[in-house]
Amino acid sequence: MFRIDGGKTNTYCDGLSRRNFVQLGVAGMASVPLSGVLRAQAATAERHGTSTRDRSVIMIWLDGGPSHLDLYDLKPQAAAEVRGIWHPISTNVPGIEISELFPRQAQVADKFSIVRSLYHDTGDHFTGGHYMLTGRGGVSGGATAGRNPSIGSMITKAIGARRPGMPSYVSVPVASSIGLRPGYFGGNYLGFQHNPFETDGDPNKDDFSVKNVKLPDGLSVGRLNDRRGLLASVDRMRRSIDASGEFDSLDTFQRQAYDFVSGPEAREAFDLTKEDDKLRERYGRNTWGQSTLLARRLVEAGSRFVTVHCGGWDHHWNLESGMNNYLPQVDALVAGLLTDLDERGMWDDTLVMVCGEFSRTPRMNDGGNGGPPGSMGTPGRDHWGSAMFCVMGGGGVRGGVVVGATDAKGERPAERPVTCGDIHATMLHVMGIDQDLSFIDHAGRPTPAIEKGSVIHELV
Numbered sequence: 001m002f003r004i005d006g007g008k009t010n011t012y013c014d015g016l017s018r019r020n021f022v023q024l025g026v027a028g029m030a031s032v033p034l035s036g037v038l039r040a041q042a043a044t045a046e047r048h049g050t051s052t053r054d055r056s057v058i059m060i061w062l063d064g065g066p067s068h069l070d071l072y073d074l075k076p077q078a079a080a081e082v083r084g085i086w087h088p089i090s091t092n093v094p095g096i097e098i099s100e101l102f103p104r105q106a107q108v109a110d111k112f113s114i115v116r117s118l119y120h121d122t123g124d125h126f127t128g129g130h131y132m133l134t135g136r137g138g139v140s141g142g143a144t145a146g147r148n149p150s151i152g153s154m155i156t157k158a159i160g161a162r163r164p165g166m167p168s169y170v171s172v173p174v175a176s177s178i179g180l181r182p183g184y185f186g187g188n189y190l191g192f193q194h195n196p197f198e199t200d201g202d203p204n205k206d207d208f209s210v211k212n213v214k215l216p217d218g219l220s221v222g223r224l225n226d227r228r229g230l231l232a233s234v235d236r237m238r239r240s241i242d243a244s245g246e247f248d249s250l251d252t253f254q255r256q257a258y259d260f261v262s263g264p265e266a267r268e269a270f271d272l273t274k275e276d277d278k279l280r281e282r283y284g285r286n287t288w289g290q291s292t293l294l295a296r297r298l299v300e301a302g303s304r305f306v307t308v309h310c311g312g313w314d315h316h317w318n319l320e321s322g323m324n325n326y327l328p329q330v331d332a333l334v335a336g337l338l339t340d341l342d343e344r345g346m347w348d349d350t351l352v353m354v355c356g357e358f359s360r361t362p363r364m365n366d367g368g369n370g371g372p373p374g375s376m377g378t379p380g381r382d383h384w385g386s387a388m389f390c391v392m393g394g395g396g397v398r399g400g401v402v403v404g405a406t407d408a409k410g411e412r413p414a415e416r417p418v419t420c421g422d423i424h425a426t427m428l429h430v431m432g433i434d435q436d437l438s439f440i441d442h443a444g445r446p447t448p449a450i451e452k453g454s455v456i457h458e459l460v
Contacts, residue, residue, distance in 0.1 A: 005296050010374060022450050032325035033298045048181055054162055055431055056299035057155065058306050060292065060334065060354040063176060064313030065125070067360035067381050069268040069410045070323055070391040072098050073116045076393075081364045082409050083212075085320050101327035104335035110400040111338045112352070112393030113459055115122040117404020118414035120358070123383030125314075129177040131420045133184040136451055144180060146188050149439065151424050152305040153187040153194040158433050163302025170298050171307045172291040173203065178357065184308060189441045203272055203290035206402035217294040217346045269301035270294070279340065284332035292333040296340055299350055308333075312357060317367045317377035330354070334391070341394055351395025351430055355423075362410045386412050388424055396430040397459045423452025 067084075069075060074088040074097065087098035091109030098106060098114075105112075120131040130139045136150040148282045152169050161168035169204035175196045177183030187194030199210045203447055272294055284287040294390075296304040310330070315322045334354060341347045360381030361427065366373035367380065387406045428435050428449065435455075438446040 002318050007054065007086060011161070011456050014091070035440055037106070051103055054365075055148050055349050055351060055428065056162060056304050056306070057152070057293045057351045057353065057395070057431070058154070058299060058308065058337065060308050060330075060352070061177075062313050062330070062354065062356035062421075063129075063311035064315075064356065065128070065358045065360060065383060066313045066356045067315070067319070067323075068116070068361060068387060069360070069381075070099060070319070071102070071297075071327070072114050072391065073387075073406060073410055074099060075362075075408065075410050078362075078409055082362050084364060092434050096228075096400065096402055096415060099327060101323065102331045106332045107306065107336050108338050111342065111347075112391050112399055113397060113401035113403065114332075115390045115392065115403045115418050115456070116406055117416050118388045118390050118418045118420070118423065119387075119413055120385050122385040127385070128385050130448050132355060132423075133177060134188075135421050135449075135453065139184075144178075146180075146184050146186055148447075149188045149190045149194065150185045151427060152185060152196060152307065153190050154437070154439065155427070155431055155433065156304050157187070157194050157439070158437060158449075159304065159431070161302050161304050162299075163265065166269065166298070166302035167197040167266070168304040169194065169196040170295075170303050170305075171198045171309065172298075173199050173201055173287070174313065175307060176307050176309050180420070182225070187449075190439060196305075199270070199294070203294045204285060204287045207284045208272065208290075212278035244345040255438040265301050269297050269303075272297070279336075282332070283336035284329050286329055288329050288338065289333045292337050293340075296337060296346075296391075300346060302343070314361065315380045316365070316369055319360075319364065320337035320378055322380075338393055347394050348396060349394075351397060351426075351427065352393045353389075355389070356390035356448045358383060358385040359382050362387075390418075392423075392426070392459060400442060401458055401459050403456055416458075419453060422456050423451050423453070425457055426456045428430050429460060 018300070031228050049388040056243060061195070061299060070084050072087060074086070075083045076088055087100045089100045089103065089106055090097055091106040093109045096109050096114070098109070118340070120128060124140050126139050126141050127137055127143045130148070131137055133150045134146070135151065136148045138147045139145065156168040158460065170184060171182065175182035175185035175198050177185055182195045182198070185196050186192075201208050201210065272280070275293060275297075280290065283293040288308070291308045295308050296335065298306050312322070312326070334352075337352060341350050341352070361384045362378045362389060364381055366374055367378050368374060388408055404418055405414050407414040425435055428437070435450055437449045439449065441447045
Protein backbone atom coordinates (compact mmCIF):
# COMPACT_ATOMS: atom_id res chain seq x y z
CA MET A 1 0.00 0.00 0.00
CA PHE A 2 0.97 3.64 -0.23
CA ARG A 3 1.66 5.17 3.17
CA ILE A 4 2.78 8.62 4.25
CA ASP A 5 4.55 8.71 7.59
CA GLY A 6 4.63 11.89 9.68
CA GLY A 7 7.38 10.94 12.11
CA LYS A 8 8.23 8.37 14.75
CA THR A 9 5.59 9.48 17.22
CA ASN A 10 2.61 8.85 14.96
CA THR A 11 0.96 5.63 13.84
CA TYR A 12 -0.66 5.17 10.49
CA CYS A 13 -2.98 2.99 8.48
CA ASP A 14 -1.97 -0.54 7.77
CA GLY A 15 -3.44 -3.77 6.54
CA LEU A 16 -5.25 -2.42 3.49
CA SER A 17 -6.36 -4.93 0.90
CA ARG A 18 -4.86 -5.11 -2.57
CA ARG A 19 -8.07 -3.55 -3.93
CA ASN A 20 -7.38 -0.41 -1.87
CA PHE A 21 -3.73 0.05 -2.78
CA VAL A 22 -4.39 3.61 -3.95
CA GLN A 23 -5.43 4.73 -0.48
CA LEU A 24 -3.00 7.00 1.35
CA GLY A 25 -2.75 7.98 4.99
CA VAL A 26 -1.59 11.58 5.33
CA ALA A 27 0.34 12.68 8.44
CA GLY A 28 -1.51 10.68 11.08
CA MET A 29 -4.90 10.34 9.38
CA ALA A 30 -5.29 6.70 10.49
CA SER A 31 -7.25 4.68 7.95
CA VAL A 32 -8.94 7.53 6.07
CA PRO A 33 -8.17 7.22 2.34
CA LEU A 34 -6.98 10.27 0.45
CA SER A 35 -9.62 9.57 -2.16
CA GLY A 36 -12.24 10.14 0.53
CA VAL A 37 -10.53 13.34 1.64
CA LEU A 38 -10.50 14.69 -1.90
CA ARG A 39 -14.14 13.80 -2.36
CA ALA A 40 -15.09 15.57 0.88
CA GLN A 41 -13.07 18.66 -0.05
CA ALA A 42 -14.82 18.95 -3.40
CA ALA A 43 -18.23 18.49 -1.80
CA THR A 44 -17.47 21.19 0.78
CA ALA A 45 -16.39 23.65 -1.91
CA GLU A 46 -19.53 22.93 -3.95
CA ARG A 47 -21.81 23.21 -0.93
CA HIS A 48 -20.43 26.57 0.16
CA GLY A 49 -19.73 27.96 -3.29
CA THR A 50 -16.20 28.83 -2.23
CA SER A 51 -14.14 28.03 -5.32
CA THR A 52 -14.26 31.55 -6.76
CA ARG A 53 -10.53 32.24 -6.38
CA ASP A 54 -7.79 29.92 -7.54
CA ARG A 55 -5.21 31.23 -5.09
CA SER A 56 -2.66 29.67 -2.76
CA VAL A 57 -1.02 30.76 0.50
CA ILE A 58 2.63 30.62 1.56
CA MET A 59 3.03 31.33 5.27
CA ILE A 60 6.55 32.05 6.53
CA TRP A 61 6.26 31.10 10.21
CA LEU A 62 8.88 32.70 12.50
CA ASP A 63 8.45 30.31 15.39
CA GLY A 64 9.47 31.70 18.80
CA GLY A 65 8.34 35.31 18.49
CA PRO A 66 10.20 37.86 16.32
CA SER A 67 10.53 41.42 17.64
CA HIS A 68 8.50 44.02 15.76
CA LEU A 69 10.90 46.70 17.02
CA ASP A 70 13.89 45.09 15.31
CA LEU A 71 12.20 44.07 12.04
CA TYR A 72 9.31 46.16 10.69
CA ASP A 73 8.44 48.78 13.34
CA LEU A 74 11.63 50.45 14.51
CA LYS A 75 11.52 53.38 16.93
CA PRO A 76 14.68 55.43 16.28
CA GLN A 77 13.53 58.30 18.50
CA ALA A 78 12.92 56.11 21.56
CA ALA A 79 15.34 55.53 24.43
CA ALA A 80 18.29 53.25 23.70
CA GLU A 81 16.88 50.28 25.62
CA VAL A 82 13.71 50.51 23.49
CA ARG A 83 14.99 51.38 20.04
CA GLY A 84 17.54 48.61 20.15
CA ILE A 85 20.67 48.16 18.09
CA TRP A 86 19.71 48.65 14.45
CA HIS A 87 18.59 51.67 12.46
CA PRO A 88 15.67 51.94 10.05
CA ILE A 89 16.25 52.38 6.32
CA SER A 90 14.02 53.86 3.65
CA THR A 91 12.25 51.62 1.16
CA ASN A 92 11.04 52.11 -2.40
CA VAL A 93 7.72 53.27 -0.90
CA PRO A 94 7.99 56.82 0.48
CA GLY A 95 7.37 56.93 4.23
CA ILE A 96 7.86 53.22 4.89
CA GLU A 97 11.00 52.24 6.81
CA ILE A 98 12.18 48.82 7.93
CA SER A 99 15.30 47.34 9.55
CA GLU A 100 18.68 48.10 8.04
CA LEU A 101 19.19 44.32 7.97
CA PHE A 102 16.43 44.15 5.32
CA PRO A 103 18.07 45.94 2.36
CA ARG A 104 16.60 43.58 -0.25
CA GLN A 105 13.07 43.86 1.08
CA ALA A 106 13.50 47.63 1.07
CA GLN A 107 13.82 47.43 -2.72
CA VAL A 108 10.51 45.55 -3.10
CA ALA A 109 8.39 47.15 -0.35
CA ASP A 110 5.77 48.05 -2.96
CA LYS A 111 5.02 44.31 -3.18
CA PHE A 112 4.04 43.79 0.47
CA SER A 113 2.17 45.54 3.26
CA ILE A 114 2.86 45.66 6.98
CA VAL A 115 0.26 45.34 9.72
CA ARG A 116 1.94 47.13 12.63
CA SER A 117 -0.98 47.21 15.07
CA LEU A 118 -1.66 43.48 15.46
CA TYR A 119 -2.16 42.28 19.03
CA HIS A 120 -3.65 39.50 21.18
CA ASP A 121 -2.32 40.58 24.60
CA THR A 122 -0.69 37.31 25.67
CA GLY A 123 2.96 36.53 26.32
CA ASP A 124 2.39 32.77 26.46
CA HIS A 125 3.98 31.00 23.47
CA PHE A 126 1.21 28.45 23.24
CA THR A 127 -1.71 30.82 23.67
CA GLY A 128 -0.18 33.22 21.16
CA GLY A 129 0.52 30.49 18.64
CA HIS A 130 -3.02 29.17 18.95
CA TYR A 131 -4.43 32.66 18.43
CA MET A 132 -2.30 33.32 15.36
CA LEU A 133 -2.86 29.96 13.69
CA THR A 134 -6.47 29.19 14.66
CA GLY A 135 -7.92 32.60 15.57
CA ARG A 136 -8.90 31.45 19.05
CA GLY A 137 -7.44 31.17 22.54
CA GLY A 138 -8.10 28.41 25.04
CA VAL A 139 -4.65 26.87 25.39
CA SER A 140 -1.63 27.74 27.54
CA GLY A 141 1.75 26.48 28.62
CA GLY A 142 -0.07 24.32 31.16
CA ALA A 143 -2.57 22.91 28.66
CA THR A 144 -0.96 22.89 25.24
CA ALA A 145 -3.25 20.56 23.28
CA GLY A 146 -4.82 22.27 20.28
CA ARG A 147 -8.55 22.97 20.49
CA ASN A 148 -9.36 24.31 17.03
CA PRO A 149 -8.30 23.71 13.43
CA SER A 150 -5.64 25.90 11.87
CA ILE A 151 -6.48 28.45 9.21
CA GLY A 152 -4.56 26.26 6.77
CA SER A 153 -6.71 23.24 7.65
CA MET A 154 -9.91 25.24 7.28
CA ILE A 155 -8.94 26.69 3.91
CA THR A 156 -7.82 23.38 2.48
CA LYS A 157 -10.88 21.55 3.79
CA ALA A 158 -13.08 24.17 2.15
CA ILE A 159 -11.48 24.24 -1.29
CA GLY A 160 -8.80 21.53 -1.48
CA ALA A 161 -5.77 21.51 -3.76
CA ARG A 162 -5.58 23.64 -6.88
CA ARG A 163 -4.60 20.73 -9.06
CA PRO A 164 -5.08 16.95 -8.92
CA GLY A 165 -2.08 14.93 -7.85
CA MET A 166 -0.81 17.49 -5.32
CA PRO A 167 -1.30 17.57 -1.53
CA SER A 168 -3.45 20.57 -0.66
CA TYR A 169 -1.70 21.44 2.64
CA VAL A 170 2.07 21.09 3.06
CA SER A 171 4.61 22.15 5.69
CA VAL A 172 8.29 22.54 4.79
CA PRO A 173 10.24 20.99 6.36
CA VAL A 174 7.99 20.48 9.41
CA ALA A 175 4.71 21.71 10.86
CA SER A 176 5.89 22.87 14.26
CA SER A 177 4.38 25.47 16.56
CA ILE A 178 6.38 25.97 19.76
CA GLY A 179 7.85 22.49 19.43
CA LEU A 180 4.50 20.75 18.87
CA ARG A 181 4.03 18.75 15.67
CA PRO A 182 1.81 19.43 13.87
CA GLY A 183 0.74 21.57 16.80
CA TYR A 184 -1.58 24.41 15.95
CA PHE A 185 -1.07 23.83 12.23
CA GLY A 186 -3.21 20.69 12.59
CA GLY A 187 -6.81 19.94 11.69
CA ASN A 188 -7.98 19.19 15.24
CA TYR A 189 -11.71 18.39 15.09
CA LEU A 190 -11.67 18.53 11.28
CA GLY A 191 -9.73 15.27 11.42
CA PHE A 192 -6.13 14.17 11.00
CA GLN A 193 -6.62 14.12 7.25
CA HIS A 194 -6.54 17.92 7.39
CA ASN A 195 -3.11 18.04 9.02
CA PRO A 196 -0.36 19.33 6.74
CA PHE A 197 1.86 16.92 4.84
CA GLU A 198 5.38 17.39 6.27
CA THR A 199 8.34 16.99 3.94
CA ASP A 200 10.97 16.61 6.71
CA GLY A 201 14.65 16.78 5.82
CA ASP A 202 16.72 19.81 4.84
CA PRO A 203 15.88 21.21 1.37
CA ASN A 204 19.31 22.87 1.29
CA LYS A 205 21.15 19.56 1.26
CA ASP A 206 22.22 18.03 -2.03
CA ASP A 207 20.70 14.69 -1.10
CA PHE A 208 17.36 16.15 0.04
CA SER A 209 14.36 13.94 -0.60
CA VAL A 210 10.95 13.60 0.94
CA LYS A 211 11.48 10.49 3.05
CA ASN A 212 8.02 10.06 4.54
CA VAL A 213 6.36 8.57 1.49
CA LYS A 214 6.67 4.82 1.22
CA LEU A 215 5.69 2.88 -1.86
CA PRO A 216 5.33 -0.80 -2.71
CA ASP A 217 8.36 -2.83 -3.67
CA GLY A 218 10.74 -0.70 -1.62
CA LEU A 219 10.27 2.51 -3.60
CA SER A 220 10.72 5.90 -1.90
CA VAL A 221 10.25 9.48 -3.01
CA GLY A 222 14.00 9.70 -3.52
CA ARG A 223 13.80 6.80 -5.95
CA LEU A 224 10.92 8.42 -7.80
CA ASN A 225 13.64 10.46 -9.48
CA ASP A 226 14.78 7.23 -11.04
CA ARG A 227 12.43 7.33 -14.01
CA ARG A 228 13.22 3.81 -15.07
CA GLY A 229 12.44 2.32 -11.68
CA LEU A 230 9.28 4.40 -11.32
CA LEU A 231 7.90 3.60 -14.76
CA ALA A 232 8.69 -0.08 -14.42
CA SER A 233 6.88 -0.29 -11.08
CA VAL A 234 3.92 1.82 -12.16
CA ASP A 235 3.57 -0.03 -15.44
CA ARG A 236 3.45 -3.34 -13.60
CA MET A 237 0.75 -2.02 -11.28
CA ARG A 238 -1.24 -0.48 -14.13
CA ARG A 239 -1.08 -3.68 -16.18
CA SER A 240 -2.24 -5.66 -13.18
CA ILE A 241 -5.14 -3.29 -12.58
CA ASP A 242 -6.11 -3.07 -16.23
CA ALA A 243 -6.16 -6.83 -16.49
CA SER A 244 -8.65 -7.04 -13.67
CA GLY A 245 -10.72 -4.07 -14.87
CA GLU A 246 -10.35 -2.28 -11.53
CA PHE A 247 -8.49 0.77 -12.78
CA ASP A 248 -11.39 1.81 -14.99
CA SER A 249 -13.73 1.58 -12.01
CA LEU A 250 -11.80 4.06 -9.89
CA ASP A 251 -13.55 7.40 -9.58
CA THR A 252 -11.90 10.77 -10.08
CA PHE A 253 -10.84 11.16 -6.47
CA GLN A 254 -9.21 7.74 -6.28
CA ARG A 255 -7.26 8.58 -9.42
CA GLN A 256 -6.10 11.82 -7.80
CA ALA A 257 -4.89 9.90 -4.77
CA TYR A 258 -3.02 7.53 -7.05
CA ASP A 259 -1.53 10.41 -9.04
CA PHE A 260 -0.10 11.95 -5.86
CA VAL A 261 2.48 9.19 -5.84
CA SER A 262 2.64 7.86 -9.37
CA GLY A 263 2.05 11.09 -11.31
CA PRO A 264 4.72 13.60 -12.29
CA GLU A 265 3.30 16.63 -10.45
CA ALA A 266 4.38 15.83 -6.91
CA ARG A 267 7.54 14.07 -8.04
CA GLU A 268 8.76 17.11 -9.94
CA ALA A 269 7.48 19.69 -7.45
CA PHE A 270 9.63 18.25 -4.65
CA ASP A 271 12.76 18.19 -6.84
CA LEU A 272 14.76 21.36 -6.17
CA THR A 273 17.51 20.31 -8.56
CA LYS A 274 15.19 21.51 -11.33
CA GLU A 275 15.88 25.10 -10.25
CA ASP A 276 18.68 27.25 -11.65
CA ASP A 277 21.57 27.77 -9.23
CA LYS A 278 21.28 31.55 -9.53
CA LEU A 279 17.66 31.44 -8.41
CA ARG A 280 18.55 29.18 -5.52
CA GLU A 281 21.18 31.69 -4.45
CA ARG A 282 18.60 34.48 -4.62
CA TYR A 283 16.49 32.73 -2.00
CA GLY A 284 19.56 31.93 0.11
CA ARG A 285 21.50 28.66 0.22
CA ASN A 286 20.33 27.73 3.69
CA THR A 287 17.47 25.68 5.10
CA TRP A 288 15.03 28.59 5.35
CA GLY A 289 15.75 29.94 1.90
CA GLN A 290 15.49 26.60 0.14
CA SER A 291 12.37 25.67 2.12
CA THR A 292 10.78 28.86 0.79
CA LEU A 293 11.81 28.05 -2.76
CA LEU A 294 10.28 24.60 -2.33
CA ALA A 295 7.08 26.24 -1.10
CA ARG A 296 6.93 28.27 -4.32
CA ARG A 297 7.42 25.10 -6.36
CA LEU A 298 4.60 23.40 -4.47
CA VAL A 299 2.04 26.16 -4.97
CA GLU A 300 3.10 26.42 -8.60
CA ALA A 301 2.42 22.71 -8.97
CA GLY A 302 -1.00 22.98 -7.33
CA SER A 303 -0.79 22.90 -3.53
CA ARG A 304 -3.17 25.29 -1.80
CA PHE A 305 -1.51 26.18 1.53
CA VAL A 306 2.20 25.79 2.32
CA THR A 307 3.94 26.76 5.54
CA VAL A 308 7.68 27.34 5.92
CA HIS A 309 9.08 26.76 9.39
CA CYS A 310 11.79 29.20 10.49
CA GLY A 311 12.34 28.52 14.18
CA GLY A 312 14.56 29.90 16.94
CA TRP A 313 13.25 33.42 17.63
CA ASP A 314 12.98 33.20 21.43
CA HIS A 315 15.76 35.71 22.07
CA HIS A 316 15.59 36.45 25.78
CA TRP A 317 19.31 37.18 25.51
CA ASN A 318 21.93 37.48 22.77
CA LEU A 319 19.45 39.33 20.56
CA GLU A 320 22.20 41.02 18.56
CA SER A 321 23.89 37.84 17.41
CA GLY A 322 20.53 36.19 16.77
CA MET A 323 19.22 39.00 14.59
CA ASN A 324 22.51 39.40 12.74
CA ASN A 325 22.22 35.73 11.81
CA TYR A 326 18.50 35.44 11.10
CA LEU A 327 17.47 38.72 9.52
CA PRO A 328 19.68 38.49 6.42
CA GLN A 329 18.22 35.04 5.78
CA VAL A 330 14.67 36.34 6.14
CA ASP A 331 15.54 39.31 3.93
CA ALA A 332 16.77 37.04 1.14
CA LEU A 333 13.91 34.55 1.25
CA VAL A 334 11.14 37.16 1.45
CA ALA A 335 12.56 39.38 -1.28
CA GLY A 336 13.48 36.33 -3.36
CA LEU A 337 9.98 34.88 -3.07
CA LEU A 338 8.14 38.13 -3.83
CA THR A 339 10.31 38.83 -6.88
CA ASP A 340 10.13 35.26 -8.13
CA LEU A 341 6.33 35.13 -7.88
CA ASP A 342 6.07 38.39 -9.78
CA GLU A 343 8.42 37.24 -12.54
CA ARG A 344 6.49 33.99 -12.96
CA GLY A 345 3.10 35.66 -13.18
CA MET A 346 2.05 34.08 -9.87
CA TRP A 347 1.81 37.29 -7.90
CA ASP A 348 -1.94 37.76 -7.84
CA ASP A 349 -2.45 34.01 -7.32
CA THR A 350 -0.28 33.62 -4.20
CA LEU A 351 -0.79 35.23 -0.81
CA VAL A 352 2.49 35.52 1.12
CA MET A 353 2.49 36.00 4.89
CA VAL A 354 5.31 36.50 7.41
CA CYS A 355 4.42 36.22 11.10
CA GLY A 356 5.07 34.50 14.42
CA GLU A 357 3.13 33.79 17.61
CA PHE A 358 3.92 37.13 19.28
CA SER A 359 6.59 39.82 19.52
CA ARG A 360 9.18 40.83 22.10
CA THR A 361 9.20 43.41 24.89
CA PRO A 362 9.81 47.02 23.87
CA ARG A 363 12.38 47.37 26.65
CA MET A 364 15.50 45.24 26.27
CA ASN A 365 16.63 43.31 29.35
CA ASP A 366 20.12 43.15 30.84
CA GLY A 367 20.97 39.64 29.67
CA GLY A 368 20.74 38.16 33.13
CA ASN A 369 17.32 36.47 32.97
CA GLY A 370 16.90 37.01 36.72
CA GLY A 371 20.57 36.64 37.55
CA PRO A 372 23.41 39.17 37.46
CA PRO A 373 23.48 41.36 34.33
CA GLY A 374 25.10 39.55 31.44
CA SER A 375 25.12 36.20 33.23
CA MET A 376 23.03 34.61 30.47
CA GLY A 377 24.57 36.62 27.65
CA THR A 378 24.12 39.99 26.02
CA PRO A 379 20.75 41.80 26.29
CA GLY A 380 17.61 40.44 24.67
CA ARG A 381 13.87 40.91 24.67
CA ASP A 382 11.18 38.93 26.48
CA HIS A 383 7.63 37.87 25.51
CA TRP A 384 5.15 40.49 24.31
CA GLY A 385 1.74 40.06 22.70
CA SER A 386 0.35 43.58 23.02
CA ALA A 387 1.99 44.81 19.81
CA MET A 388 3.22 42.65 16.93
CA PHE A 389 3.39 42.53 13.14
CA CYS A 390 2.17 40.55 10.17
CA VAL A 391 3.52 41.07 6.66
CA MET A 392 1.17 40.27 3.77
CA GLY A 393 1.64 40.53 0.02
CA GLY A 394 0.34 39.15 -3.25
CA GLY A 395 -2.87 37.17 -3.56
CA GLY A 396 -5.03 40.24 -4.07
CA VAL A 397 -3.52 42.18 -1.15
CA ARG A 398 -2.37 45.72 -1.87
CA GLY A 399 1.35 46.36 -1.59
CA GLY A 400 3.12 49.36 -0.12
CA VAL A 401 0.61 49.90 2.69
CA VAL A 402 1.15 50.21 6.44
CA VAL A 403 -1.89 49.31 8.52
CA GLY A 404 -2.04 50.83 11.99
CA ALA A 405 0.70 52.15 14.23
CA THR A 406 2.05 51.52 17.71
CA ASP A 407 2.78 54.13 20.35
CA ALA A 408 6.14 55.87 20.76
CA LYS A 409 7.64 52.93 22.64
CA GLY A 410 6.06 50.23 20.52
CA GLU A 411 4.12 48.93 23.49
CA ARG A 412 0.56 48.93 22.15
CA PRO A 413 -1.49 49.86 19.09
CA ALA A 414 -2.04 53.61 18.89
CA GLU A 415 -3.97 53.52 15.62
CA ARG A 416 -6.20 50.92 13.95
CA PRO A 417 -5.86 47.89 16.29
CA VAL A 418 -5.94 44.59 14.36
CA THR A 419 -6.75 41.14 15.76
CA CYS A 420 -5.80 37.66 14.63
CA GLY A 421 -9.42 37.20 13.54
CA ASP A 422 -9.04 40.20 11.23
CA ILE A 423 -5.98 38.61 9.63
CA HIS A 424 -7.89 35.36 9.06
CA ALA A 425 -10.97 37.15 7.73
CA THR A 426 -8.76 38.91 5.20
CA MET A 427 -7.20 35.60 4.19
CA LEU A 428 -10.60 34.00 3.59
CA HIS A 429 -11.71 37.06 1.63
CA VAL A 430 -8.83 36.99 -0.83
CA MET A 431 -9.20 33.21 -1.16
CA GLY A 432 -12.84 33.68 -2.14
CA ILE A 433 -14.14 31.75 0.86
CA ASP A 434 -17.39 32.68 2.57
CA GLN A 435 -16.57 34.20 5.97
CA ASP A 436 -19.72 32.59 7.38
CA LEU A 437 -18.25 29.15 6.72
CA SER A 438 -18.72 26.78 9.68
CA PHE A 439 -17.45 23.32 10.55
CA ILE A 440 -18.82 20.65 12.87
CA ASP A 441 -16.79 20.30 16.07
CA HIS A 442 -16.34 17.24 18.33
CA ALA A 443 -19.64 17.94 20.06
CA GLY A 444 -21.52 18.01 16.77
CA ARG A 445 -22.01 21.78 16.89
CA PRO A 446 -21.45 24.06 13.89
CA THR A 447 -18.45 26.24 14.71
CA PRO A 448 -17.66 29.35 12.64
CA ALA A 449 -14.31 29.37 10.88
CA ILE A 450 -13.80 32.88 12.27
CA GLU A 451 -14.95 33.59 15.81
CA LYS A 452 -14.58 37.35 15.53
CA GLY A 453 -12.92 39.36 12.82
CA SER A 454 -13.38 41.68 9.87
CA VAL A 455 -11.59 42.09 6.57
CA ILE A 456 -8.75 44.62 6.75
CA HIS A 457 -10.19 46.95 4.12
CA GLU A 458 -6.93 48.89 3.66
CA LEU A 459 -5.39 45.75 2.18
CA VAL A 460 -8.10 44.77 -0.28
